[in-house]
Amino acid sequence: MTTDLATGTPDHTGSVRTVLVSSVIGTTVEWYDFFLYSTAAGVVFDKLFFPAENAFVGTMLSFVTFFVGFVARPIGGVLFGHIGDRIGRKRTLVTTMVLMGLATAVMGVLPTYQQVGVAAPLLLVLLRLFQGLAIGGEWAGAVLMAVEYAPEGRRGRYGAWPQIGLALGLGLGTGLFALLSNTLDDRQFLAYGWRIAFGLSLVLVVVGLVIRLKVGETPAFERMRRSQGTARVPFVELFADRVRRRNTVLGLLSRWAEGAAFNTWAVFFISYATGTLKLPRNDVLLQVLLAAIVLTVLIIACGRLVDRWGARRMYTMGAIVYALAVYPAFAAFQTRDPVLIGVVLVLVLGVVHAGLSTPQGTLYAQLSPVRLRYTGMSFVYQFSGIYASGLTPLVVTALLAAGGGSPWLACAYLVLTGIVGAAATAMLRRRDLYSAG
Template sequence: MTTLSDVQPTPGGADESAEDRRKRLRTVVAASLLGTTIEWYDFFLYATAASLVFNKIFFPDTSSTVGTMLAFATFAVGFVVRPVGGVVFGHVGDRIGRKKTLALTMVLMGVATALMGVLPTTAQIGVLAPILLLLLRVLQGFALGGEWAGAVLLAVEHSPPGKRGRFGSIPQIGLALGLALGTGVFALLQVVFDEEQFLSYGWRIAFLLSLVLVVVGIVVRLAVEETPAFREVEHLQQRSTAPFKQVFTGRRNIRNSILGLLSRWGEGAAFNTWGVFAITYATGTLAMNKVSVLLAVTVASLVMAVLLPVSGLLVERHGAQRVYLAGIAAYGVLVFPVFALFHTGNLALFGLGLILVFGIVHALFYGAQGTLYASLYPTEIRYTGLSVVYQFSGIYASGLTPLILTSLIAATNGAPWLACGFLVATSVISVVATVLIRPRDLHL
């Protein structure tokens, strides 16, 4: 079977000039970074809206807590359907290539997000409104199911020798920028409009902006070349006919899949705690100013974006497994101290805690994740394998986390400590699973 290292020394071909190589790599970086930024902007725009808008206009006849939980339940649905998209687009990506698949996922995501921006509210069309919202969220999740793995492979499989860690961190930067863009736009809109205007039509601007971003993203992605690793598989006629089945065939693939799924639990829980749930917790339970909280999340996301390439450099020096392990362990250690800072109700301490655990610590392990998971599978099933690990774990690791934390804090009358125990448990599970990944079973 072909591994990435088999084709890595000459990613653009033996006759590629230095200038052509630089041009190709610039296009790869732009396509991977811009594409994931737009996709994550679209996806997490919903998360921010679920915290601030959807619980009021799509679930208005419920208590504040129940309305928020219903909004987060529709948020979770996007994660439930992502594995379906991961399997479908993973199969397509392993059969026809990374480039075409990524263009298709972006179109679907952009359409779903823009339609949310023109969706009538419950007051206008009744129960049909939350049903349509749910269906569009399903389409979002389906599209994103094939996005992350393809973006990682676009970068990693094009990376020059010795720079795999840095290139593997590029798609992760897109996630941080997408979240920062989403929360930043929402903060700006709440400054420009009063609350009535914002809930009436202001929030829709953020969703309609997606159309402009998607057009730019598609143009850039269509300009990139197919990855050399996939072209090599095509040349050798080694494309898998059933990549999903192969992911769970053979002791090494089965072991890597199980450990990958468990190792991601902490990362998924961490991101959706600091990037999603923290907004609701701060503005609801702690009654902090909405704009200030959104700006704090935006700043922490930008810090993460700056530090992710540093994580990539550490991967090249120490290995993806060690860097990921160090970061995910640090997350577990800091959960209780950071929530103690949050619980003071002081905005400055809230921002400090968020920058520490989200901007710095999350950057450490998230920057290593793409390279680590890409090494779990051979080239011919790598798109499907990455999608399986990232998207199936997303159901319990990501999608359910805000709902679980909201329930645990409501059950303890606003105290976060039971929720903290849950988050620490996700870190412990991920640490153990990461330690059990054997270097001899990796394909890079």
């Protein structure tokens, strides 16, 4: 492949397709592994690794280990962000994919609490930490591979493609769990069925690596390295300028909306629907799978809207719609009508969430200049993941218990996250945003 370094536009459309396919498959593998854990946390790990007489305690302990991955993510973001800004995007992404795949595959062969006692949850937490480190460096690099290859006027639709990996990863994980759950009885599923899904991670990693190794470094990074040189300590330089500090803080606050929304509908909902609402596990997994399919299609379609409306405006609108949808969604859940619940889940996770997820990559790429962008994007997305994503299932579960099973306290919290996310995004000033290319 050759590239016009003056414009940053690839010369061959085939090369661009390889870049986009690489970004999608890479993020799909990473999110498959990461959210496979979240699905297992709600239906398997609380029984096998955290047995407790009180089901609430077992579920909370399982979600605590889910949260551990989010604590590791900003560390991985800073570590791999530094490497990505110093050495390049491609090498960093190869490393994160291998690390994630190995951690997930080893989870699939871990002994249970009944077999080795407390060593089982400790090993699970350690591997979850490795997952967090890997995903901490993956997302920003995958987005940058797409955005920094994109021609002018198409960065919104290019930046949307890596977001498809999030929906596909969720769909693959829940879909495979649903298939195994439907094929095997409960005893077989808990004994070995869930392990099959984790073992398949190695196959996905090999496929992803084959494609990712074909992609060259981004034109924007090569131009920057030739003209300016790389930053010595990107994380320090990120906070050395008032504009970059302001962009980073507002980015952290804006992320609260998307992180809370996704982890409510895609993570907490599974445990809530199977536990509190007593819906069949397989039906719930299929509902999440259908919502993930709709989300995938809409992300592709909405990429053009990002180029037309702007990432900042579209994300703000998405956060507002999410906040407005929270109370009606939980009101529908209270009916325990499986058809109505399925329709509502598709609307909030498949349709509404597309308005948050699609513009996110392009928006956060504009918060920092090229020489600090990998670190800046990783820090905003991954540090915010602690409170916006990782804590959400814990907070919502605790508020549900505090309300005596009533979801309205939890709803108030979720509405707050939408309001904060919308306000912070609206406060980003156009003159302070950098070109995403």
